Amino acid sequence: MTTYHDDIYATSGDNTLADEEAHVFNATGGDWDQLVDEAAALHEERIVVNMGPQHPSTHGVLRLILELDGETVTETRAGIGYLHTGIEKNMEFRTWTQGVTFCTRMDYLTPFFNEAAFCLSVEKLLGITDQVPERANVIRVLMMELNRITSHLVALATGGMEMGATTVMTVGFRERERILSIFEMVTGLRMNNAYIRPGGVAQDLPPGAIDKVRDTIPLVRKGLGELEMLLNENPILKGRMVDVGYLDLTGCMALGITGPVLRSTGLPHDLRKLEPYCGYETYDFDVITRTEADAYARLRIRIDEMYESLKIAEQCIDRLQSNPGPVMVEDKKIAWPAQLAIGGDGMGNSLDHIREIMGTSMESLIHHFKLVTEGFRVPPGQAYAAVESPKGELGCHTVSDGGTRPYRAHFRDPSFNNLQATAAMCEGGQVADVIVAVASIDPVMGGVDR
Amino acid sequence: MAEEKDPKQATANSNIDGTQSKASAQDKTAGPDQPASQAATSTAPNQPGTVVDRESGERLPAQPGTAPDPVVVGERRGMFGAVEGGDTSGYGGLRSPILFPGTAVRPYGSYFDEIADRLEGALDSGAGDAAYGEAIERVVVDRGELTLFVRREHLPTVARAMRDDPALRFELCTGVSGVHYPHEEGRELHAVYHLLSITHGGRRVRLEVTCPDSDPHIPSIVSIYPANDWHERETWDMFGIEFDGHPALTRILMPDDWPGHPQRKDYPLGGIPVEYKGATVPPPDQRRSYN
Numbered sequence: 157m158t159t160y161h162d163d164i165y166a167t168s169g170d171n172t173l174a175d176e177e178a179h180v181f182n183a184t185g186g187d188w189d190q191l192v193d194e195a196a197a198l199h200e201e202r203i204v205v206n207m208g209p210q211h212p213s214t215h216g217v218l219r220l221i222l223e224l225d226g227e228t229v230t231e232t233r234a235g236i237g238y239l240h241t242g243i244e245k246n247m248e249f250r251t252w253t254q255g256v257t258f259c260t261r262m263d264y265l266t267p268f269f270n271e272a273a274f275c276l277s278v279e280k281l282l283g284i285t286d287q288v289p290e291r292a293n294v295i296r297v298l299m300m301e302l303n304r305i306t307s308h309l310v311a312l313a314t315g316g317m318e319m320g321a322t323t324v325m326t327v328g329f330r331e332r333e334r335i336l337s338i339f340e341m342v343t344g345l346r347m348n349n350a351y352i353r354p355g356g357v358a359q360d361l362p363p364g365a366i367d368k369v370r371d372t373i374p375l376v377r378k379g380l381g382e383l384e385m386l387l388n389e390n391p392i393l394k395g396r397m398v399d400v401g402y403l404d405l406t407g408c409m410a411l412g413i414t415g416p417v418l419r420s421t422g423l424p425h426d427l428r429k430l431e432p433y434c435g436y437e438t439y440d441f442d443v444i445t446r447t448e449a450d451a452y453a454r455l456r457i458r459i460d461e462m463y464e465s466l467k468i469a470e471q472c473i474d475r476l477q478s479n480p481g482p483v484m485v486e487d488k489k490i491a492w493p494a495q496l497a498i499g500g501d502g503m504g505n506s507l508d509h510i511r512e513i514m515g516t517s518m519e520s521l522i523h524h525f526k527l528v529t530e531g532f533r534v535p536p537g538q539a540y541a542a543v544e545s546p547k548g549e550l551g552c553h554t555v556s557d558g559g560t561r562p563y564r565a566h567f568r569d570p571s572f573n574n575l576q577a578t579a580a581m582c583e584g585g586q587v588a589d590v591i592v593a594v595a596s597i598d599p600v601m602g603g604v605d606r
Numbered sequence: 607m608a609e610e611k612d613p614k615q616a617t618a619n620s621n622i623d624g625t626q627s628k629a630s631a632q633d634k635t636a637g638p639d640q641p642a643s644q645a646a647t648s649t650a651p652n653q654p655g656t657v658v659d660r661e662s663g664e665r666l667p668a669q670p671g672t673a674p675d676p677v678v679v680g681e682r683r684g685m686f687g688a689v690e691g692g693d694t695s696g697y698g699g700l701r702s703p704i705l706f707p708g709t710a711v712r713p714y715g716s717y718f719d720e721i722a723d724r725l726e727g728a729l730d731s732g733a734g735d736a737a738y739g740e741a742i743e744r745v746v747v748d749r750g751e752l753t754l755f756v757r758r759e760h761l762p763t764v765a766r767a768m769r770d771d772p773a774l775r776f777e778l779c780t781g782v783s784g785v786h787y788p789h790e791e792g793r794e795l796h797a798v799y800h801l802l803s804i805t806h807g808g809r810r811v812r813l814e815v816t817c818p819d820s821d822p823h824i825p826s827i828v829s830i831y832p833a834n835d836w837h838e839r840e841t842w843d844m845f846g847i848e849f850d851g852h853p854a855l856t857r858i859l860m861p862d863d864w865p866g867h868p869q870r871k872d873y874p875l876g877g878i879p880v881e882y883k884g885a886t887v888p889p890p891d892q893r894r895s896y897n
Contacts, residue, residue: 237859242875244844245868249875249890280749409777412833423804430808530896536679536706537748540800540812542780553783553798557680557704560896564869566783568800568837573781576836605859 202230207590209238215314215594216601220578222590229590232582234575239605247565251531252278253492255562257350259552262567263603264347265310268303269545270603271352272296273552274565276433277541278354281534281556284485291481292356293434298369298472299342299351300434300543301465305376306332307546307598308458312383315455315595319396324386331379334372341365344496344503356484359496366473373466380462387455397452401581401593404449411577415548415570416461417597419445420453427544439468451596458598461546490532493524531560547571547598567606571599676705680789685896707748714745717809718752724774725754728767736760753812758824761815765827768801768811776801776811779827781837784845786870794819795847799827799834817847826852844869 195203208219219235243262247255259274260267279285313328336346342365343349343358351358387393403413405421418425424443428436444460446453484491497506513521534556542551548570555564574597581593682704685697713719722745726738741760746753756764768776778801785796793816803809817824826849828835838849839858846867849855857864866873877889887893 237857237861240859242868245875246890249895283749410832412778412780412831414778425804427808430804431810536704538753538785538798538812539749539751540810549780549802551780551800553800555785558682564783564785568781568783572836572840573833576833 205587209235215599218575218594218599218601218604220590220594222582222587224587227586229582229585229587232579232590234578236572236575236601236604239601241606243606244565244567247562249561251560252354252534252562253531255565256353257348259565259567260348260350261602262606263545263547263550263569263571263600265307265600266303266545266547266550266603267347267349268296268299268352269543269550270567271350272300272434273541273543273545273550273567274554275352275354276543277539277552277554278534280539280541281537281554282354282490283535284355284487284490287485287487288356289482289485290435291360291476291479292483294472294475294479295357295361295483296352296434297436297439298469298476299339299349299357301468301472302335302338302369304465304546305462306335308462311458311546311595311598312387312455315592315598316387316393318591318595319393321386321393324383327379327383327386331376331383334375334379338365338369338372341368344498353484353492355487355490355492356482358492360483361476362498366476369469369473373470377463377466380459380466384459387459394452396588396592397450397455397596398448399450399452400585400589401451401454401596402449403577403581407577407580411580412573413548413577415544415546415574416454416457417574417577418548419443419457420447421449422447427542427549431542433541433543439471441465441468451592454596454598458546488523489527493520493527533558533560542568545570547600547603548574567603569603569606571597571601572604572606575599575604675708677708678703679706679787680704707746709744710747714747714752716750716752717806718745718747721752721774721809721811722754724771725764725767728771728774729763736763751810751812753814755814755816758815758817761813762825762827762830764813765799765830768813769830774803775805776803776809777805778802779831779834782834782841784841784847784869786845788819788871790816792818795822795845797824797841797847822847823850824848825850826855828852843867846870 203224205222205224206219207222209217211218211220217238219238221233221235222229223231241261243258247258250258255274255278256271259270262270276285279288309328309332313325313332316322316324316328339349340346342361343351403411403417403421405418405423407413408418408421408423414425422445424445426443427433428441429443441464444457444464446457493509495506495509496503497508499507513524536556536558538553538555540551540553542549544550549568550570551568553564553566553568554562557563577597578594581597582590585593680703682700682702683698684700712722714722725742729736729738729741736759741757741764743755743757746755754764765779768774780800780802783798783800785798786794787796788794795817797815797817799813799815801811801813803811815824822845824847826834826838828838828849829851835853836858838852839855841847842849842852842855843857843860844867856862860868875889875891877891879889880887
């Protein structure tokens with residue numbers, strides 16, 4: 157046996173199952189050939205494999221417990237919680253505005269969606285949904301749609317890499333980087349932006365941002381064309397993905413699945429169309445559906461959705477050009493007083509603002525101090541707001557007790573919900589198909605565990 | 607679609623305004639000369655649907671489409687967060703009740719009346735084992751959202767009717783969120799379900815179920831909405847609400863042997879003081895907070 161009973165970090169524990177003696181193979185630093193010989197000597201085809209939580213193809217720290225009969229998966233269970241950081245609890249100890257800084261880190265590939273869901277729900281609690289300026293909404297839509305592209309690109313890139321297609325990975329990350337540099341220019345950060353705030357956005361677009369977006373869109377479109385040439389009719393890729401991870405409409409409805417997985421069954425369910433927020437009803441775009449309900453259909457949906465997002469982004473920059481309006485609600489009791497500017501050491505407080513509060517206006521200083529340290533009060537009650545994140549319905553349930561901090565903030569993360577479909581998608585398939593099926597759900601463990 | 611959305615928005619706004627003005631009217635009736643705790647108790651036993659006239663003190667029927675009786679869920683003391691030590695602000699004795707939106711008066715506005723009527727029809731026709739009045743504790747309309755407070759023993763019946771009745775048809779349950787109100791005696795723990803109907807163009811309903819801390823049991827609806835499997839496990843993990851009938855109610859985010867339920871209000875956030883350039887920053891739950 158390759159078990160190491162003296163290893164304090166990997167003790168073999170109680171190796172007996174309830175009714176039968178089971179053989180345990182530990183693959184910690186042993187020789188694979190030895191392990192295979194041992195397994196072969198047993199003449200037992202049924203084997204339980206613990207895949208993850210540290211496994212390169214489980215999108216972070218997802219633990220899959222697979223029961224195998226030879227190469228066939230007979231049972232699958234997903235174990236989560238390895239990235240639980242208590243974001244919801246932490247938000248109860250910060251002001252409503254500071255909450256944005258926490259929730260943006262949940263699903264770290266979709267920061268703008270996390271922020272938007274939270275802010276929409278806070279705005280609903282405040283009753284200021286209609287007062288958010290038009291320009292702020294357009295910027296939100298622009299950032300969310302660009303973010304949708306980056307998220308889908310990572311889904312394709314990592315999904316491709318898990319199947320051994322490293323070129324897909326390099327192309328995907330290369331294109332993502334172009335958009336991340338837009339995020340960096342606008343928000344100061346590539347990820348974890350904390351840019352969308354209750355009442356609007358943190359600051360207006362810097363000079364040159366619109367031109368940068370306009371210049372980047374054709375480049376990304378060209379890169380997407382490259383990905384399509386590489387993927388769409390690739391016989392190896394189709395061999396790995398077609399009819400893999402099948403989940404039909406009934407299964408999706410029962411398991412509450414939303415996003416590309418649901419749209420791959422042919423149902424055009426998209427919250428941007430069903431209950432538009434941030435003015436999505438005024439944009440011209442299509443909801444992409446396919447009917448094959450397999451991993452390949454989800455891949456194609458993601459590619460086509462990126463083109464739709466580019467279409468929306470183009471409409472956004474046209475509107476931004478013609479609308480120089482404010483980007484924060486007029487109510488000074490809610491609007492964040494500080495202004496940001498790029499300095500020599502990165503984004504920070506604008507020197508003009510510092511000069512005003514420290515040098516000229518005592519009232520400005522008091523106002524700044526009160527709002528930044530104490531925050532604003534939100535009338536008691538609860539609200540639920542949902543946005544269509546790249547992965548599905550991202551909902552935010554916030555409760556206020558009238559104080560300056562959330563009484564409770566709960567996120568319904570689409571990855572958390574959609575991972576429940578792992579068993580339905582994988583059981584009865586091959587071990588190698590598990591990777592493809594899980595990748596087609598596109599779970600991000602930061603969002604799953606929060 | 608567009609025609610449906612507009613009246614919804616309009617009623618939502620009017621509801622907010624109505625609620626707020628009524629709530630402030632209640633505050634005024636309590637007045638500065640009355641202790642706030644008395645005002646709190648006087649609102650609680652009110653007959654739903656009546657308001658006290660400010661001048662005559664007479665009970666009058668409330669305006670349709672309003673929520674006249676706010677519910678007291680807690681009390682706020684003082685201001686500026688001066689809880690311990692000497693309070694020099696002069697506000698230390700201030701006690702203000704935390705008022706949540708109260709029972710709504712028909713018509714609820716938007717599509718909410720239709721949902722209430724259909725649910726009443728579905729439950730009273732004997733499809734389930736409980737009548738509407740028995741199963742639904744109260745109805746709250748606030749900020750353009752409909753909340754049905756469901757008595758916990760009737761939750762599966764209501765959930766099944768919400769899913770199966772063709773006129774209701776809420777296909778998706780987007781999970782359950784727990785909320786802990788330690789000051790609401792006998793109903794400290796709340797489980798909040800959000801339902802979505804794709805068939806009826808994105809209608810949403812919130813079901814809220816309460817249970818006492820001493821008996822934290824709520825029937826599971828995993829057999830009706832299998833999607834709730836992990837969500838109920840999460841709520842058990844974080845709040846300690848036991849969902850009876852769940853196929854495998856185990857911890858999901860915290861380790862299996864974790865003691866306590868972290869999202870409860872009596873569970874500390876934890877953290878250590880951090881020293882930076884000679885100054886010490888206390889952990890977040892021990893910093894000054896404004897209540």
